[in-house]
Amino acid sequence: MGVSDWIRSWPVYRQLTGADRLGRGEAAASPNSRERRPRTVDADRVAGSVCPYCAVGCAQNVYVGSDDTGEHVLQIEGNPDSPVSRGRLCPKGSASNQLVTGEHREDRVLYRPAYGTEWQELDLPTAMDMLADRVLDARRKGWQEADADGKPLRRTQGIASLGGATLDNEENYLIKKLFTALGAVQIENQARI
Amino acid sequence: MGSNMAEAHPVGFQWVMEAKARGARVLHIDPRFTRTSALADKHVPLRAGSDIAFLGGVINHILSNDLDFREYVQAYTNAPFLVSEEFADTEDLDGLFSGYDPETGTYDTSTWQYENGLPEHSAEGDRHREQSAGEQHGSGGPKLESGTGIATDETLRHPRCVFQILKRHFSRYTPEMVERICGVSREDFLDVCRAWTSASGREHTAALVYSVGWTQHSMGAQYIRAGAIIQLLLGNIGRPGGGVLALRGHASIQGSTDIPTLYNLLPGYLPMPDARHAGKQDYVESIRGTHQKGYWHNADDYIVSLLKEYWGEAATAENDYCFGHLPRIDGDHGTYRTVMDMIDGKVFGYFLLGQNPAVGSAHGRLQRLGMANLDWLVVRDLTMIESAEFWRNAPEIETGEIAAERCRTEVFFFPAASHVEKEGTFTQTQRMLQWRDRAVEPRGDQRSELWFIYHLGRLLQRKVAGSTDDRDRPLQDLAWDYRTEGDGEFPEPSADDVLRRINGADLTTGELLDSYLQLRSDGTTAAGCWIYSGVYAGGVNRARNRTARTEQDETALEWGWAWPANRRVLYNRASADPQGRPWSERKKLVWWDAGRGEWTGHDVPDFPKNTPPGFEPEYGEAGPGALAGDDPFIMQADGKAWLFAPSGVVDGPLPTHYEPHESPMPNLLYGQQGSPARKVYARGDNPSNPAPPESGGEVFPFVFTAARLTEHHTAGGMSRQLAYLSELQPALFVEVSPQLAAERGLANLDWAHVVTSRAAVDARVMVTERMRPLRLDGRVVHQVWMPYHWGPSGKVDGDIVNDLLGVVLDPNTLIQESKVATCDIRPGRRPRGRELLEYLAEYRRRAGVTVETGTHVMTADTTASETAAPETTEPETTGRDTTAAPDTTDREEDA
Numbered sequence A: 001m002g003v004s005d006w007i008r009s010w011p012v013y014r015q016l017t018g019a020d021r022l023g024r025g026e027a028a029a030s031p032n033s034r035e036r037r038p039r040t041v042d043a044d045r046v047a048g049s050v051c052p053y054c055a056v057g058c059a060q061n062v063y064v065g066s067d068d069t070g071e072h073v074l075q076i077e078g079n080p081d082s083p084v085s086r087g088r089l090c091p092k093g094s095a096s097n098q099l100v101t102g103e104h105r106e107d108r109v110l111y112r113p114a115y116g117t118e119w120q121e122l123d124l125p126t127a128m129d130m131l132a133d134r135v136l137d138a139r140r141k142g143w144q145e146a147d148a149d150g151k152p153l154r155r156t157q158g159i160a161s162l163g164g165a166t167l168d169n170e171e172n173y174l175i176k177k178l179f180t181a182l183g184a185v186q187i188e189n190q191a192r193i
Numbered sequence B: 001m002g003s004n005m006a007e008a009h010p011v012g013f014q015w016v017m018e019a020k021a022r023g024a025r026v027l028h029i030d031p032r033f034t035r036t037s038a039l040a041d042k043h044v045p046l047r048a049g050s051d052i053a054f055l056g057g058v059i060n061h062i063l064s065n066d067l068d069f070r071e072y073v074q075a076y077t078n079a080p081f082l083v084s085e086e087f088a089d090t091e092d093l094d095g096l097f098s099g100y101d102p103e104t105g106t107y108d109t110s111t112w113q114y115e116n117g118l119p120e121h122s123a124e125g126d127r128h129r130e131q132s133a134g135e136q137h138g139s140g141g142p143k144l145e146s147g148t149g150i151a152t153d154e155t156l157r158h159p160r161c162v163f164q165i166l167k168r169h170f171s172r173y174t175p176e177m178v179e180r181i182c183g184v185s186r187e188d189f190l191d192v193c194r195a196w197t198s199a200s201g202r203e204h205t206a207a208l209v210y211s212v213g214w215t216q217h218s219m220g221a222q223y224i225r226a227g228a229i230i231q232l233l234l235g236n237i238g239r240p241g242g243g244v245l246a247l248r249g250h251a252s253i254q255g256s257t258d259i260p261t262l263y264n265l266l267p268g269y270l271p272m273p274d275a276r277h278a279g280k281q282d283y284v285e286s287i288r289g290t291h292q293k294g295y296w297h298n299a300d301d302y303i304v305s306l307l308k309e310y311w312g313e314a315a316t317a318e319n320d321y322c323f324g325h326l327p328r329i330d331g332d333h334g335t336y337r338t339v340m341d342m343i344d345g346k347v348f349g350y351f352l353l354g355q356n357p358a359v360g361s362a363h364g365r366l367q368r369l370g371m372a373n374l375d376w377l378v379v380r381d382l383t384m385i386e387s388a389e390f391w392r393n394a395p396e397i398e399t400g401e402i403a404a405e406r407c408r409t410e411v412f413f414f415p416a417a418s419h420v421e422k423e424g425t426f427t428q429t430q431r432m433l434q435w436r437d438r439a440v441e442p443r444g445d446q447r448s449e450l451w452f453i454y455h456l457g458r459l460l461q462r463k464v465a466g467s468t469d470d471r472d473r474p475l476q477d478l479a480w481d482y483r484t485e486g487d488g489e490f491p492e493p494s495a496d497d498v499l500r501r502i503n504g505a506d507l508t509t510g511e512l513l514d515s516y517l518q519l520r521s522d523g524t525t526a527a528g529c530w531i532y533s534g535v536y537a538g539g540v541n542r543a544r545n546r547t548a549r550t551e552q553d554e555t556a557l558e559w560g561w562a563w564p565a566n567r568r569v570l571y572n573r574a575s576a577d578p579q580g581r582p583w584s585e586r587k588k589l590v591w592w593d594a595g596r597g598e599w600t601g602h603d604v605p606d607f608p609k610n611t612p613p614g615f616e617p618e619y620g621e622a623g624p625g626a627l628a629g630d631d632p633f634i635m636q637a638d639g640k641a642w643l644f645a646p647s648g649v650v651d652g653p654l655p656t657h658y659e660p661h662e663s664p665m666p667n668l669l670y671g672q673q674g675s676p677a678r679k680v681y682a683r684g685d686n687p688s689n690p691a692p693p694e695s696g697g698e699v700f701p702f703v704f705t706a707a708r709l710t711e712h713h714t715a716g717g718m719s720r721q722l723a724y725l726s727e728l729q730p731a732l733f734v735e736v737s738p739q740l741a742a743e744r745g746l747a748n749l750d751w752a753h754v755v756t757s758r759a760a761v762d763a764r765v766m767v768t769e770r771m772r773p774l775r776l777d778g779r780v781v782h783q784v785w786m787p788y789h790w791g792p793s794g795k796v797d798g799d800i801v802n803d804l805l806g807v808v809l810d811p812n813t814l815i816q817e818s819k820v821a822t823c824d825i826r827p828g829r830r831p832r833g834r835e836l837l838e839y840l841a842e843y844r845r846r847a848g849v850t851v852e853t854g855t856h857v858m859t860a861d862t863t864a865s866e867t868a869a870p871e872t873t874e875p876e877t878t879g880r881d882t883t884a885a886p887d888t889t890d891r892e893e894d895a
Ligand code: SF4
Pocket: A051, A052, A053, A054, A055, A056, A057, A058, A085, A088, A089, A090, A091, A092, A093, A094, B008, B009, B010, B011, B012
């Protein structure tokens, strides 16, 4: 490094000679931070989304990029177009990139048999089939055809479900529809809590 | 009130700050000094659980000083309506209303009815109590046999008119009483009254915000009623900048109420049928009165369209549109009842779909013991949560109450797709649907709930395909032909197609519907949720509307879609005066355009478009056509807002101050201590701390409340696994005042444990002046609070705060009282293992807790005070008090 480069590398020099007289921007930047680029610049496309935490419903832009292993979420930011959130996200919404890309996420079906002390792996179609058998069995065991006065109930008390407030309307719709057709009535979610 | 908006809804709170910058005064009335208080103009601390006493004081202040918005109240509320002579108030019965049955702890509501109104009443108080009746009436008012023909006194002077009843009911809620019950000084209280009333009227509106700080009480629905009464008296409903705003806590908890995964509702707030309904006609008649006003009168259109979506071709006029395929309810099937049934061995399989009750529901121990006594449990989540691993990490492992080798429950864990890996809609807290695009595909076995339920249904249909068992018919007939994307045996179902079916279509043309007004009861339309009809109006997915805020006005009708009909402010007809003119230029929202003969404005008018302001329906009309031009509350059976609720609320027609189930204080207003209709469970596994008049309460002398932090989310399943959020809020703590710290020997950052008759929970102590001891009726009451986000899993762990709470419920909603209880707090860590059980047993012994503690709900002495019948001098009325000639009494004919 020559002497003039050396002098120019001083933030105070850049502050006095450049446009950033207050020394809060360019003048104070180190080579390291000057070379940093936002994760979003590598995105191939942006998907419109909504924060999955609270009910304010802040709009999100999901930046998607790809490599040889496929497409990945690179970053999630607030969408400034939203009349609700104007681009802002709180700490939870800002952390939702970590929520969807973090290593805490499970990606295999796990099964713990009765009296078991460890999880076992199970393939998805097998698990779905085992479950369908169990649903029919629990439905039968808890079936109530009529009440004490002989009025029809045609329901099962054998199956219960809890959850829905973090799910989509379309999902809640199918949950209620299927369980109702099965005769299961104890279908509940966080709105009762 | 009952909300820490800056903490729990931070991005929404920016609008409160905008309003403040424009000159609005922000008042925060809450037990705790929080991030919201710090940004408010004023914080008024009050004792947790005393809000109705405070609000009743505000109502009394308004009425005794004639500060109500009289023109609004007279025209738009039921203030002039007369109530039955048989009605007796809490002033007459030491805190009870007429109709109370001490045996069942329920009300027969027949004496609460309007005079001559002939509303349906049910003598089956029991059934009402069991069935979460408030939610059955969801978006609309409960049934009245007739919306017209009600006796009225326009002068509001008749002793039995709603206005006078209200006045008498709250007459003892004085500033002095507020001070003694709530611990709020007279000056602070009157300052709030002045601020609230002076910010209301023609030129101004005031908004009231609440959250679960109001709902999670044994009388939560009545908290909200009390707030609504004030907002109605001040003319703040249906107007811009007004309203009672419920801030809900989950991305789609509004959606999961509209399209309910709730036992007592079908989509669009249609009630679940019960054992009394022989057929569809019976059912429809139980929802609406033959002559009632408004849009609930069309309930037949809504249910038939739903049945057509559920059972498609199989649903025909001949078979009652498969109404008999619907299972019947006949009592409480809510989540807490169900968990007790699990413990009692009556439930065999349990699905947890994105929910973690081992941490997130009240009385966690009850939840976990329930899970440990099932045939099988399914957990679907992003990550491994406590509810999936209770068999190896529940606190009961340490105490020996649960052991993996002895636990018979099979557990299936299915990894879920995240919000960016599936498309679909969330409905946020203002009833607005917003569509999410799918950004990427999920990995491995991760799937959406849509996939899971769709394929489970498909497999089940296949398994019962050849069955001749009659109970399989609903499943065999089920219309389950949703479009799918991709191939193989397990393709992804199309959320877009499901949303189209929810919106509904005309079955004769196949065209999507534009509005619920097009629904028919003759089987020619199908729609999954009538209030969502219109989300696909014109064949366009309106939930995906994303016109930038900079390219439209502030009502922002082009962003997302709000039910019903994209209206942003409900009941906005009330933003104009009875003649259809805005109350003021500043506060104009919708108005009558006489030239074009229609309602118009900045929002979509919430009123029949062409019904003029002066319109008077013929006597005997019903439904939307019976709405007079000044009936803005179009879902109510009488077109008016209810200051007094003649039906639909099971624990009283007016809010009344009762002490919480667990309280250090006697009720200073009545002999009746707690809510007389609250749901209690006398079970050994659900003990209560004693409250007056029971003895032993001094063992749990402090008021306990629990709440949220910005950096975590409810039971922590979506936050405790994240490094960023865990670093921001790494540990469970308990906030105490310096005075309480001194009294109990607690030091900042040291360990302490909080104890109730259910559990003891460790936490770090935070000594702070944010918690202020309250002076109440000559004594000092300390309050403590804890965040409840921790559990044994995750990057940061901690004890489960919900274990401290018991199960006692609001009889309207069956929601638990988790915002207030009593507790003790001691320095140092709690005992562990077996010793913990002994420690808790010793606490219960000292407090004299038995199975019966807290379950004798009636404490009023009705013999002592049953004297003060309403005055009998009846002032001159406007000729509408027609007790003598009921058939000519309706206000429409007289006007
Ligand atoms: S970013 Fe924060 S305020 Fe916005 S929806 Fe998400 S959790 Fe709620």
